[in-house]
Amino acid sequence: MNLTSEKIKETLTQLTELFHLEKNIFQKFVIIHKYVDFLNKTPITKEALQTIFDDSAATMGDIYENLPNKEARNKIRGKKFWMYYSDLEMIHDIMGEFKVGKTSERTEFDNLCQDFSEPYSEEILELAFKVVNCHVFNRLDQESFLNEKKKDGKTWFDEKNSILYIKGERVMINNHDKITNAHKILNYIFTTNKDNLEDDFFYSEIAFEEFEDMEYKEDKCAWRKYFTACQEIKNKIIKCTKNKVDNFLLFNSGQKGRVKINFEYL
Numbered sequence: 001m002n003l004t005s006e007k008i009k010e011t012l013t014q015l016t017e018l019f020h021l022e023k024n025i026f027q028k029f030v031i032i033h034k035y036v037d038f039l040n041k042t043p044i045t046k047e048a049l050q051t052i053f054d055d056s057a058a059t060m061g062d063i064y065e066n067l068p069n070k071e072a073r074n075k076i077r078g079k080k081f082w083m084y085y086s087d088l089e090m091i092h093d094i095m096g097e098f099k100v101g102k103t104s105e106r107t108e109f110d111n112l113c114q115d116f117s118e119p120y121s122e123e124i125l126e127l128a129f130k131v132v133n134c135h136v137f138n139r140l141d142q143e144s145f146l147n148e149k150k151k152d153g154k155t156w157f158d159e160k161n162s163i164l165y166i167k168g169e170r171v172m173i174n175n176h177d178k179i180t181n182a183h184k185i186l187n188y189i190f191t192t193n194k195d196n197l198e199d200d201f202f203y204s205e206i207a208f209e210e211f212e213d214m215e216y217k218e219d220k221c222a223w224r225k226y227f228t229a230c231q232e233i234k235n236k237i238i239k240c241t242k243n244k245v246d247n248f249l250l251f252n253s254g255q256k257g258r259v260k261i262n263f264e265y266l
Contacts, residue, residue: 005140008045011038012136016129025113029095032125036092039136043160048139052081084131087124091116155265157190159183164237166248166265171240173233181229182236184210189261197266202258203227223257230259 015035022028039045091112098109116125155166162174162183174183188210189201203226207213216222230251238246251259 005044005144008042008140009137012045012133016133019129020126025116028122028125029091029112032088032091033095033099035129036088037096039132044140044143045136047160048136048143049085051139052135081131081135084128087128088132155261157186159187159191164233166237166241166245169237169241169245171237173236180232181211181225182232185226185229185259186233189259197261198263200258200260202256204256206259217255220255223253223255226259227251227253227257 012035015031015038019028019031019035022031039049094108094112115121157164162172164171164173164186173186174180185206188206189197192209193199193201203223204216206226207216207222213222230249234246234249237248245265247262248265249259250262251257
C-alpha cells in the first residue's frame with residue numbers, strides 16, 4: 001500500500017515508543033525487526049535510506065582523503081547515520097534468521113542478547129532510533145515539500161506513488177504495489193511522453209512501447225484491454241474528485257483507438 005509521509009512518520013514513531021516502553025529484551029528485538037522491516041519494505045523510506053547512504057558514502061569518501069590517520073577517520077565515521085542504523089539492521093537480520101529457524105541452537109540470538117546486555121545498551125539503541133528517525137523524517141519532509149511545489153495547480157503523474165494530480169485534485173491510481181494497466185497508461189503519457197502531453201496516443205503504440213505487446217495488430221480484440229484501462233482511470237477520477245472532473249481523458253474504442261488528455265486540464 002502507498003503510504004503518505006505523515007502515516008509513515010506516525011508508524012515509525014509508534015514503533016519507537018513501543019521499544020522505549022518494552023522491558024523484555026526479546027520483545028525489544030522483535031520491535032526492532034518490525035521497524036527495520038518497515039523501512040526496507042516501504043518504497044518511500046527505502047528510497048530515503050538509499051539517498052542517505054549514498055550521501056554518507058560520498059561525504060566519507062571525501063573526508064578519508066584528507067584525514068591523516070585511521071583514528072581520526074573512525075571518529076568521523078562514528079558520527080555517520082549508517083553507523084547508528086547498522087546496529088538496528090544487524091539485530092533485524094539475526095531476528096529474521098531466528099524467525100525462520102536458520103540460527104543453529106539459538107547461538108546467534110544468545111550472542112545478540114549478550115552483546116546488548118550492558119546497562120547502557122538500551123540507551124545506545126534508543127539513540128539509534130532517534131538518529132534514524134531524524135534523518136528519515138527530514139528526507140520525507142523534503143520530498144513532501146518538493147512534491148507539493150510540483151503539484152501546486154498543475155496536472156502531473158507521480159509515477160513512484162501512482163498518484164495523478166489534476167489541478168489540485170489528487171487521484172490514487174494504485175493502492176497496492178502491483179503495477180496496473182491504468183498505471184502503465186498514465187506512465188506512458190506523463191513519463192515517456194512528458195514533452196508531448198497534448199498528443200493523441202494510439203492503443204497500438206501504447207501496446208508496443210509500454211506493454212511490449214507485439215501481437216496487438218494480429219489480435220482484433222486487443223484494444224479492449226487499453227479501452228478498459230482508460231475507463232478505469234476515468235472512473236477513479238470521477239470518484240476521487242466527487243464528479244468535479246469527468247472528462248479528463250478523451251478516448252474511443254476499436255483497433256485504431258486512441259486516448260488523449262483533455263486540453264483544458266493541461
